[in-house]
Amino acid sequence: MKTHLFAAAVLAAGIPAAGSAQSTSSSDSGWNTTGAPAAAEPAPAAPDGTPAFGIEPYVGVLGGYHSFDRDSEFGTVPGRGRMGGWLVSGIAGVNVPLGPVFVGAEGNATKGFDDISWEYGVRGRAGVRAGDSGMVFASAGHQWVNGRRGFSDQKDWIYGIGVEVGPSDIGLGGITGNSGVRIRLQAETYDFDSLRPMAGLVFHF
Numbered sequence: 001m002k003t004h005l006f007a008a009a010v011l012a013a014g015i016p017a018a019g020s021a022q023s024t025s026s027s028d029s030g031w032n033t034t035g036a037p038a039a040a041e042p043a044p045a046a047p048d049g050t051p052a053f054g055i056e057p058y059v060g061v062l063g064g065y066h067s068f069d070r071d072s073e074f075g076t077v078p079g080r081g082r083m084g085g086w087l088v089s090g091i092a093g094v095n096v097p098l099g100p101v102f103v104g105a106e107g108n109a110t111k112g113f114d115d116i117s118w119e120y121g122v123r124g125r126a127g128v129r130a131g132d133s134g135m136v137f138a139s140a141g142h143q144w145v146n147g148r149r150g151f152s153d154q155k156d157w158i159y160g161i162g163v164e165v166g167p168s169d170i171g172l173g174g175i176t177g178n179s180g181v182r183i184r185l186q187a188e189t190y191d192f193d194s195l196r197p198m199a200g201l202v203f204h205f
Contacts, residue, residue, distance in 0.1 A: 056095040056102075060184065062200030063088050066116060066145075072193035077115075077150035085114035089198065093125070101128050102135065117146040121158060134165045134182070143190055162186025164202060180204035 068074050068083040076082055093106030103126045110119035123141025130136050143158040164182040181203055188196040 054097060056097060056104075056204055058093055058095065058180075058202050058204040060091045060200055060202035061089070062091060062184065062186075062198040064196065064198035066112070066119070066190075066194060066196045068190070068194040073154050073156065073191070074145075074147060074151050080115065080149060083115045083147060083151045085112045085116035087112055087116065087119065087196075087198070089119070089200075091202070095125075095204075097129075102126070102137075106139070106141075112146075112148075115147060115149050115151050117148040119146070120144045123158065123160070130163075134163060136163050137161070139186075139188070145190065156191040158188050158190050158196075159192075160186055160188030160196070 064087050066085060066087055070076055070082045072083065074083040087110050089108050089110035091106055091108045093104055095102045095104040103124070105122070105124050107122045108120065110121075112119055121141055121143035123139045123143075125137050125139045127135050127137030139160045139162070141158055142155060144153070144155040146153045162185060164184045166182045181201060183199070184202045185199050186197070188198070190196065
């Protein structure tokens with residue numbers, strides 16, 4: 001009789017332990033207590049739904065005007081005054097998102113008019129993400145400027161600030177979705193001797 005009571009006590013003590021082991025095994029295997037797969041943790045993402053970390057290449061087309069001061073290294077040309085001209089610029093670059101901020105590099109090849117023949121440049125960028133898909137940034141780099149109509153060719157540092165506004169920020173999120181198209185507005189200065197406002201479209205991949 002004592003043997004039967006002892007066996008019953010051991011069996012009763014073993015049931016909770018077995019249930020606990022089964023629960024632990026289920027949890028470790030990625031299944032919840034109902035037998036369904038456990039939900040995976042969502043990957044970090046930027047406000048516009050793009051990955052919060054990675055590499056984001058882009059291309060774009062900008063237009064604007066580059067006006068130089070009279071005391072810039074280009075000087076003045078008799079009968080023309082200070083240097084200036086309209087610009088059409090093709091850009092290509094890459095952003096490296098780091099959560100709410102980003103860093104990147106960008107190059108440009110720019111056709112000039114009036115007193116400017118061509119411009120070429122490369123610059124680094126850094127900034128923060130704003131709104132649903134926009135960004136605010138500062139840039140610094142080197143720019144080559146080929147003059148015409150008596151103006152010389154020069155190269156020097158260039159600095160700038162700018163913003164990019166995505167579809168969601170201007171009420172077009174429901175039309176375009178996460179298309180990667182952004183409007184850019186920027187202003188730069190060549191060695192603090194010029195003003196170079198530009199605007200256009202940037203296409204992120």
